[in-house]
Amino acid sequence: xxxxxxxxxxxxxxxxxxxxxxxxxxxxxxxxxxxxxxxxxxxxxxxxxxxxxxxxxxxxxxxxxxxxxxxxxxxxxxxxxxxxxxxxxxxxxxxxxxxxxxxxxxxxxxxxxxxxxxxxxxxxxxxxxxxxxxxxxxxxxxxxxxxxxxxxxxxxxxxxxxxxxxxxxxxxxxxxxxxxxxxxxxxxxxxxxxxxxxxxxxxxxxxxxxxxxxxxxxxxxxxxxxxxxxxxxxxxxxxxxxxxxxxxxxxxxxxxxxxxxxxxxxxxxxxxxxxxxxxxxxxxxxxxxxxxxxxxxxxxx
Numbered sequence: 001x002x003x004x005x006x007x008x009x010x011x012x013x014x015x016x017x018x019x020x021x022x023x024x025x026x027x028x029x030x031x032x033x034x035x036x037x038x039x040x041x042x043x044x045x046x047x048x049x050x051x052x053x054x055x056x057x058x059x060x061x062x063x064x065x066x067x068x069x070x071x072x073x074x075x076x077x078x079x080x081x082x083x084x085x086x087x088x089x090x091x092x093x094x095x096x097x098x099x100x101x102x103x104x105x106x107x108x109x110x111x112x113x114x115x116x117x118x119x120x121x122x123x124x125x126x127x128x129x130x131x132x133x134x135x136x137x138x139x140x141x142x143x144x145x146x147x148x149x150x151x152x153x154x155x156x157x158x159x160x161x162x163x164x165x166x167x168x169x170x171x172x173x174x175x176x177x178x179x180x181x182x183x184x185x186x187x188x189x190x191x192x193x194x195x196x197x198x199x200x201x202x203x204x205x206x207x208x209x210x211x212x213x214x215x216x217x218x219x220x221x222x223x224x225x226x227x228x229x230x231x232x233x234x235x236x237x238x239x240x241x242x243x244x245x246x247x248x249x250x251x252x253x254x255x256x257x258x259x260x261x262x263x264x265x266x267x268x269x270x271x272x273x274x275x276x277x278x279x280x281x282x283x284x285x286x287x288x289x290x291x292x293x294x295x296x297x298x299x300x301x
Contacts, residue, residue, distance in 0.1 A: 018246055018249045018250050019250070019254070019258060021242045021245070021246065022242060022243070022246045022255055022258040022259065023258050023261070024242070025238070025239045025242050025243065025258075025259060026258055026259050026260075026261045026262045026265055027265045028230070028234045028235050028238070028239065029235060029239065029259070029262045029265070029266075030106055030261075030262045030263065030264065030265025030266035030267075030268065030269055031230075031265060031266070031269040031273075032230075032231055032235040033097050033102035033103075033105040033106045033266050033269070033270070034102040034266075034269045034270055034273060034274045035227045035230050035231055035235075036048070036093075036094055036097050036227075036231060037097045037098065037101075037102050037105075037274070038223075038227050039220075039223075039224045039227040039228060039231075040094060040097070040098055041098065042095070042098050042099075043209075043210045043211055044211055044216050045091070045094045045095055045098065046202050046205050046206035046209050046213075047206055047209070047211055047212060047213040047215070047216035047217075048094070048213075048216065048228070049090055049091070049094060049198075049199075049202040050199060050202045050203050050206055050213040051213050051216065051217055051228055051232075052228060052231050052232050052236065053195050053198060053199045053202070053232070053236065054199055054213070055228075055229075055232040055233075056195075056232050056233070056236050056237045057192070057195055057196055057199060059237060060188065060191065060192040060195065060237075060240075061192055061196075063188065064186075064188040064189050064192055067186045067188055067189040068189045068192060068193070070186075070189070071185060071189050071193070074181040075181055075182055075184075075185045075190075076193060077181060078179050078180075078181030078182040078185075079182055079185070079189075079190050079193035079194055079197070080193060080194075080197045081175070081179075082172065082175055082176060082179070082182065082190075082194050082197075083193060083194035083195065083196065083197025083198050083201075084197060084198075084201065085168065085171055085172045085175060086172060086194050086195070086197070086198045087197065087198035087201040087202065088168050089165055089168045089169055089172060090198060090202075091202075092161050092162070092164050092165035092168055093105070093109065093161075093162065093165045095158075095161050096158045096159075096160075096161030096162040096164075096165055097158065097162070098158065099156055099157045099158030099161065100156050100157075100158025100159050100161075100162060101158075101270055101274070101276045102266060102269060102270035102274050102276065103266060103267045103270030103271060103274075103276050103278060103282075103286070104146060104147065104156075104158070104159055104162065104282075105158070105162050105266065106262065106263045106265070106266020106267060106269075106270070107142075107143070107146055107263045107266065107267060107285075107286050107289045107290070108143055108146070108147075108159060108162040108163055108166060108289075109162055109165055109166050109169070109263070110139075110166075110260075110262065110263035110289060110290075110293045111139055111140075111143060111163070111166040111289075111293070112166045112169040112170055112173070113260060113293045113296060113297055114135065114136045114139045114140075114292065114293060114296045115166055115167060115169075115170040116169075116170045116173050116174070117132060117296070118136060119170050119171075119174055120174065120177075123174065123178075128299075129299055131295070131299040132296055132299035134295075135292045135293070135295035135296030135299055136292070136296060137292075138288055138291060138292035138295065139288065139289055139292030139293055139296060140292075141285075141288055141292075142284075142285045142286065142287070142288025142289035142290075142291075142292055143163070143285065143289060144285065145281045145282065145284050145285025145288065146278070146281075146282050146285030146286055146288075146289060147159045147282075147285070148279075148281040148282065148285070187244055188244065191240060195236075243255065243259075256297075257297070260293065260294070260297055263289065263290060263293070264290060267286055
């Protein structure tokens, strides 16, 4: 086995050249909650979801047409089933962010990093470490405080929807890791089939909705189109290709660690750009969520 020696001065530069695009993905994902809230209402959720993913789906299909043809029938069925779960995730997240703040949405959804190891431990019948259980308790306490705002009150419907979205994300991760039908399939065709299935679900549901995707698009002004293109191009297409590129140049753990900063950027965007305010309870809860998820991620590894 041969290797090429990399000069010491070049190694950090190469590391940062890989880390920065991944960190940018976390930033745009964090800002996506505010962008979705800005261009979406309860009436237009389904229409916006159709438009968001229909814009990028042809690009994925063209780029990955060869790998799509290589999928077996079982892999198509498995990817389509995962696409149904993915559709549920986006529905819960988008309806959730309409009915809560972008800051709350980004922080609550980060509980996926706690729920997933707990669910995996339950499935495999292994006991989580005490450190991880402590991190999980800290995160849950943080969410309870976060949803109270300036004082103790009932969590909003949007907060509860985001909590369900975090559970749905956990189900999606477990299904992907344990489904035998999609093992060995490349990420590009697998993602394309999942998004195609999700778009079909959104289009079917929107057929009986208050407004169609085309009517919603016709009502969009420059601000709404800018937000939609941000969600489509940066938060979906750019994010997917950066992840595929980065995971081949660095470790999956490093990519996961950088993407794990998403809730921090969600809070920053909501407060700095959206004018949102957390209050004393909310601020304390947000800090506990960030500390708990970071601690839990380390304990899980």
